[in-house]
Amino acid sequence: MRKTYNAEFAQVSGPYSHAVDTGDYIYFSGQTAKNAPDARDMTGDIAAQTQQCFDNLFEVMKEANLISDDVIKVNVYLTNMDDFAVMNEVYEKQFTAPFPARTCIAVLALPLGAEVEIEMIAKK
Numbered sequence: 273m274r275k276t277y278n279a280e281f282a283q284v285s286g287p288y289s290h291a292v293d294t295g296d297y298i299y300f301s302g303q304t305a306k307n308a309p310d311a312r313d314m315t316g317d318i319a320a321q322t323q324q325c326f327d328n329l330f331e332v333m334k335e336a337n338l339i340s341d342d343v344i345k346v347n348v349y350l351t352n353m354d355d356f357a358v359m360n361e362v363y364e365k366q367f368t369a370p371f372p373a374r375t376c377i378a379v380l381a382l383p384l385g386a387e388v389e390i391e392m393i394a395k396k
Contacts, residue, residue, distance in 0.1 A: 274292055274293070275292070275293040276289035276290070276291060276292050276293065277289070277290055277291040277292075277293065277298070277332055277335040277336045278290045278291075278332070278335065279328070279331035279332040279334070279335050280331075281328070281331045282303060282307050282328035282329075282331050282332055283307050284301075284307070285304075285306070285307060285383055285384055286383070288301050289301065290332040290335075291332050291333075291335075291336055293336065296395060296396060297344075297393055297394065297395055297396070298336050298338065298393070298394045298395075298396065299391075299393055300329055300332055300333070300391055300392040300393070300394065301391060302347075302349070302389040302390060302391035303325045303328035303329050303332075303389065303390055303391070304321070304324075304325060304328075304382060304383065304384055304386035304388065304389045305320065305321040305324035305325060305328075305386060305388070306383075306384035306385070306386050307328050307384075315385075315387070316387075318350075318355040318358045318359055318362075318387060318388060319358050319359075319361070319362050321386065321387055321388045322358075322359045322362040322363060322388050322390070323362050325388060325389065325390040326362070326363075326366045326390065329390060329392055333394065336394070338394050338396070340366060340367050340368075341367075341368065342394040342395060342396065343367065343372045343392050343393070343394045344372050344373065344393055344394060344395050345372055345373045345374070345375075345392065345393040346363075346372050346373070346374045346375075346390060346391070346392050346393075347374070347375045347376075347377075347390070347391045347392075348363070348374065348375070348376040348377075348388065348389075348390050349376075349377060349378075349379045349382060349388065349389045349390070350376065350377070350378050350379070350387065350388050351378070351379060351380070351381060351382055351386075351387045351388070352378065352387065353378040355387065355388065356376065359376075359388055372392075
């Protein structure tokens with residue numbers, strides 16, 4: 273049986289777990305601002321959406337007894353690469369140097385109409 277983590281303050285929008293523990297690594301499912309239980313319309317506010325993504329992810333990390341320094345890889349998905357600089361300003365405040373490895377790609381669309389989605393991998 274696989275070990276999973278789910279946070280009370282982050283919702284799932286499909287048949288998946290918030291995080292799966294593989295022993296040495298924990299894989300965190302992507303979070304959008306709309307996965308917050310009290311999700312409000314943040315359309316066009318990439319800074320707020322990015323912060324909410326991290327708030328959701330860090331809630332799941334708490335369930336796994338991890339901190340941001342345990343994150344080794346982050347994947348960021350944006351529906352508009354023009355939002356990269358604003359997302360990056362918020363992103364930089366979530367971690368301390370040396371920063372995790374990261375990929376950022378533009379996608380056509382994201383679930384729930386989100387404009388940014390973030391997923392992570394952490395090492396215990």
